[in-house]
Amino acid sequence: MTRPPRGREDEVGELRGAMQRTGRAAEKAQLRGDERSSTTALVSRGDARERLIRATIDLSWTSSYGAVSVDAICERAQVRKGSFYHFFASKDDLVVAALDAHWETRRPVLDELFSASRPPLQRLARYFAHISERQAEIRGQYGRVLGCFHNTIGSECVQRPPAVAAKAQEISLALRRYLETALRDAQAAGALPPGDPVAAAKSLSAFVQGALAQARVHDDLELLRQLPRTGWLALGLAGPPQQST
Amino acid sequence: MTRPPRGREDEVGELRGAMQRTGRAAEKAQLRGDERSSTTALVSRGDARERLIRATIDLSWTSSYGAVSVDAICERAQVRKGSFYHFFASKDDLVVAALDAHWETRRPVLDELFSASRPPLQRLARYFAHISERQAEIRGQYGRVLGCFHNTIGSECVQRPPAVAAKAQEISLALRRYLETALRDAQAAGALPPGDPVAAAKSLSAFVQGALAQARVHDDLELLRQLPRTGWLALGLAGPPQQST
DNA sequence: CTCGAACTTGACTAAACGGTCATCTCCGAC
DNA sequence: GTCGGAGATGACCGTTTAGTCAAGTTCGAG
Incomplete structure (x- = not known):
């Protein structure tokens, strides 16, 4: 109900496992105890953050950093603006996280090669x-x-x-x-x-x-x-x- | 009086001779008889157009296409927004003209090399x-x-x-x-x-x-x-x- | 001198931009 | 059951964006 079943992307590589909060979330999350005891699930159930990163990679790779707006990313990821800024402090932060996440998916491939x-x-x-x-x-x-x-x-x-x-x-x-x-x-x-x-x-x-x-x-x-x-x-x-x- | 003597750029190559209306001016200029008999001076006295192109090259080369605004270009070129759209139909038009103009400055160098x-x-x-x-x-x-x-x-x-x-x-x-x-x-x-x-x-x-x-x-x-x-x-x-x- | 066209100007618009926030829901821990 | 925090939401804000326009100014040609 709350989430319209619009998900049908997931285009390229496996991103799932490779993202362990590389881009460190928004300021709030940093200021407070983000390094908590991790008895709580470290990998959260919702995948909004992953969808945002996936959308960022897709959009900024096909066009460019400057041509992609936060709104466009949010729309593609089916995430509301407010949620976006819950996970990332800024657009720059997102892109850095996207670069990191993408690199993490490449690394095992290169390790093998x-x-x-x-x-x-x-x-x-x-x-x-x-x-x-x-x-x-x-x-x-x-x-x-x-x-x-x-x-x-x-x-x-x-x-x-x-x-x-x-x-x-x-x-x-x-x-x-x-x-x-x-x-x-x-x-x-x-x-x-x-x-x-x-x-x-x-x-x-x-x-x-x-x-x-x-x-x-x-x-x-x-x-x-x-x-x-x-x-x-x-x-x-x-x-x-x-x-x- | 009308033009504050702020010009002090002119950084890289000789752009002057190389720009012969490559980017074709704004729509008005296109719709009407821009191919007129050219008895009137083809190279206009004012160099606003050249300054705009020069500014575009400088700014978009050092940063990027997306990061440079029309306002920033106008400010650097010391040209008002209205004048800008007298010479160019759009920002894209400007950048195309800038690419052309820059290439024209490179060509003689390559011809020699x-x-x-x-x-x-x-x-x-x-x-x-x-x-x-x-x-x-x-x-x-x-x-x-x-x-x-x-x-x-x-x-x-x-x-x-x-x-x-x-x-x-x-x-x-x-x-x-x-x-x-x-x-x-x-x-x-x-x-x-x-x-x-x-x-x-x-x-x-x-x-x-x-x-x-x-x-x-x-x-x-x-x-x-x-x-x-x-x-x-x-x-x-x-x-x-x-x-x- | 007069006329028209090239050029200049600044005020203007509507949309898009990145970013904020109070409020609500969900869910595991105790 | 209730409590707290992560997650989600949409309305909102001020700024910046590309682009418009009516009203000028300048200037060479006739």
């Missing part, structure tokens, strides 16, 4: 393939290629809401660290000539992020499909490695 | 060096690295104002064509192994644009300084070419 149990260059190979497949999926669900969420937001918000800018930077660095580790391991294994893995990761990251950005602007998957072949170029390799182990 | 009178790979070498130097200049003038104007706007506006999205796409393609031509010439000259120059240009463009985007997000010039060395990787070359002619 970059598992140390695989040969380092194979990690990259699977990463390239994954990006291409994932953006194809996204295009199917959202109707167009969207590229990288945190980088899109980050490029838009370099200056204006400092908290958002900082969060986007942080995530961008965290992502780069996966590449860095793989490259270092590759050098140690002799699969890659010695050199500065940090610089190489920057270079590779620029290539991948550039491909994603171009794919977004032109709604073109072609570049990403080529990634498993061309991605190696940024490392000075002519093509994908052939060794197995 | 990619002059057919130089060996093709040397064109690229000079392009890489130019990007690095230019962004360093921009950082000096604007206080931070800004990356690529049309790509920043384009990534933000992929969806929302269709005219802006289309213009950004168009410019992005135009830029890529410079690379394409150079790569084709390089292959013809035997300086590069044969292959699809369109795909190679996409690849190289992704790398360069990615480096610029990363430089913007992290306010970091390092990646761009490395461009003259690492740019070649995206083409499968280990380093800058040594030949002269």
